[in-house]
Amino acid sequence: MKKVSSLLILILLFSCQIDDDILTTHIELKELYEKSELAGFSVAIVDNNKIRYQNSFGYADIEKNKKFSKHTIQNIGSISKTFIALAVMKAVEQDKLDLDTNINTYLPFDIIHPYHPQKPITVRHLATHTSGITDGEVYYKSYVFENPTGVDPTIYPEDYQPIIELIKTNIKLDESIFFENVLSSSGKWYSEGNFLENPPGEKYNYSNIGAALAAFVVESATGISYEEYTKKYIFDPLRMDATGWRFNEVNMQNHATLYYAKDFEVPQYSLITKADGGLITNTSDFSKYLIEMLKGYHGNGKLLSKASYKEMFSFQTKHNEIKEAEGGIFWDIYDNRTIGHDGGDPGIRTISLFDPIKNRGYYFMTNTSGDFDNKINHSIEEIWDTLINQNPN
Numbered sequence: 001m002k003k004v005s006s007l008l009i010l011i012l013l014f015s016c017q018i019d020d021d022i023l024t025t026h027i028e029l030k031e032l033y034e035k036s037e038l039a040g041f042s043v044a045i046v047d048n049n050k051i052r053y054q055n056s057f058g059y060a061d062i063e064k065n066k067k068f069s070k071h072t073i074q075n076i077g078s079i080s081k082t083f084i085a086l087a088v089m090k091a092v093e094q095d096k097l098d099l100d101t102n103i104n105t106y107l108p109f110d111i112i113h114p115y116h117p118q119k120p121i122t123v124r125h126l127a128t129h130t131s132g133i134t135d136g137e138v139y140y141k142s143y144v145f146e147n148p149t150g151v152d153p154t155i156y157p158e159d160y161q162p163i164i165e166l167i168k169t170n171i172k173l174d175e176s177i178f179f180e181n182v183l184s185s186s187g188k189w190y191s192e193g194n195f196l197e198n199p200p201g202e203k204y205n206y207s208n209i210g211a212a213l214a215a216f217v218v219e220s221a222t223g224i225s226y227e228e229y230t231k232k233y234i235f236d237p238l239r240m241d242a243t244g245w246r247f248n249e250v251n252m253q254n255h256a257t258l259y260y261a262k263d264f265e266v267p268q269y270s271l272i273t274k275a276d277g278g279l280i281t282n283t284s285d286f287s288k289y290l291i292e293m294l295k296g297y298h299g300n301g302k303l304l305s306k307a308s309y310k311e312m313f314s315f316q317t318k319h320n321e322i323k324e325a326e327g328g329i330f331w332d333i334y335d336n337r338t339i340g341h342d343g344g345d346p347g348i349r350t351i352s353l354f355d356p357i358k359n360r361g362y363y364f365m366t367n368t369s370g371d372f373d374n375k376i377n378h379s380i381e382e383i384w385d386t387l388i389n390q391n392p393n
Helices: 002-035 077-093 122-125 137-142 160-169 175-183 208-222 225-239 281-299 306-312 374-390
Strands: 042-044 051-060 143-145 259-261 270-272 338-344 348-355 359-368
Touching: 002 374, 042 281, 051 122, 051 281, 077 122, 077 208, 077 306, 077 338, 077 348, 122 208, 122 348, 137 160, 137 175, 137 208, 143 160, 160 281, 175 208, 208 225, 208 338, 208 374, 225 281, 270 348, 281 359, 338 374, 348 374, 359 374
Parallel strands: none
Antiparallel strands: 042 051, 042 359, 143 270, 338 348, 348 359
C-alpha cells in the first residue's frame, strides 16, 4: 500500500510540474494579450500524440463581444502552402505526378520561361520557389472583395490606396483563367516581368503565384479539384471538419472578423489563388494537422509514406539544379533544424513550427495583422517567443 501511495505521489508531482509550466505560460500569454492591441488570438502546443496546451484570448468580433476560441475560423495565409506539399507528395505516390517533369505535361496550356524557353519549369521548382515566376503587382489581381462597393480606399494610408482601388476592380475567376492570363504568353496580363531573368532552379524568389500553380498542377494531373483532393486525402483522414477553401465550405458563424487594428476592420475578401494563402481553419483542426506532421517526420504519419515525408522535410538543395532552396517541399527548415512556415494577409497573422528533437509543435493565429502599426507586430513576436519557450518537460 505504501508503495502505491509513493507512486501516486510521484505521478502527482510530475503532473503538477507540467501543469505549473503550462499555467506559467498561460498567465504570461494572458498578460501579453492585455497589454497588446490584438483583437484576439489562439495558440496551441502539441506533441506527436496529443494537444498539450490550447487556449484563446480576446475577441473574434469586438463589436459583437464574441470571444476568440479554438473553434474560431479564419484564413491562415501562407501556411496554406504546406498543404500543397502534402497534396503534391500524395499525387507523386499515386504516380499521377513527377516532381521533375515539365509542368506543361499536366497543364491545359503552356507556361514557358520567356528568358529560358529551353529550360522547363518543374513542380520541384515551384515547390522550392526557384521556378523563376515572380509575383509583382499582378498578384493583387488575385484578391477579391466580397462587397467592393462598400470599400472606401480613402480611409487607407495614401500608399495603400492604389492597391485597394485595384482590388476593388477584381472579379472572381477560376484559377485556371488567372494562371493563363498571367503566365501564358497569350494571356491578357502576361508580361516577361512576371518572370525573373534567372533560369528555373537557379534563384530563390518567394512566389505566391508559383505556389498556387503547383496546386493547380496537382488538380490537372489528378483530374480532381484541389478542394476535393485535399478534403479526401488530408482533411477527412485527420477529421479537420471545420476546414475548407471557400466560405461556402465552412461554418461562417464561427468566422472571425479581421482587423488591421482594433478600430480598423478588414473588408471580407477571398483569393482566386486560394492554395497559396486561402485555407480557412481553426486552432482545433490545425493542431490535428501539426500532430500528424510530427508523426510524419518520425515515419509514423498516416497521410503519406515514410519516404514521402522524408522527401518533403529534406533540404531540396541536395538536388544539383536547385541552387538556393531554403528548405524542403514548401516547408522552411531553419538552422536549428526546426521546421515551420508562417503566414500574413490583411487581418491575419499565423505562425507554425515543430521541433522534431523536442517533439513539440507550436501554432499561433490572430485576426489582427498590424499592417499599419508596428506595436502589433512586436506584440506578436513577444507572444510567439513566450509560446515556443514553454518548458517541454
